[in-house]
Amino acid sequence: MSEYYEGYTEGPEKNSNYKDTGTAPMVLGLLSIIFSLTFSRIVGLVLGIIAVVMAGRTRKENSQANAGFVMGIIGICISSVLLSLILFGFIMMFASTVMFF
Numbered sequence: 001m002s003e004y005y006e007g008y009t010e011g012p013e014k015n016s017n018y019k020d021t022g023t024a025p026m027v028l029g030l031l032s033i034i035f036s037l038t039f040s041r042i043v044g045l046v047l048g049i050i051a052v053v054m055a056g057r058t059r060k061e062n063s064q065a066n067a068g069f070v071m072g073i074i075g076i077c078i079s080s081v082l083l084s085l086i087l088f089g090f091i092m093m094f095a096s097t098v099m100f101f
Contacts, residue, residue: 025055025068032075
């Protein structure tokens with residue numbers, strides 16, 4: 001009877017890439033900060049949200065995932081502040097042109 005259970009393991013098998021799950025959130029968090037400060041604030045905001053969601057599950061076991069979580073939150077904060085400043089500038093520019101007419 002033991003020959004039937006030779007290759008059987010209890011429970012679900014662990015993914016072989018389980019240890020590397022912190023790399024993607026860390027890279028996305030870093031890209032979130034870079035995009036928030038340079039090119040596109042909306043892309044930085046989206047990448048930050050993705051980094052936070054991806055790192056949320058494994059940040060207690062993996063230090064790279066924890067770093068990605070923190071960088072994602074920093075990227076979200078930077079991009080949201082800069083987007084709100086840009087939006088405020090457009091509103092003030094529109095309000096000042098309406099006042100003269």
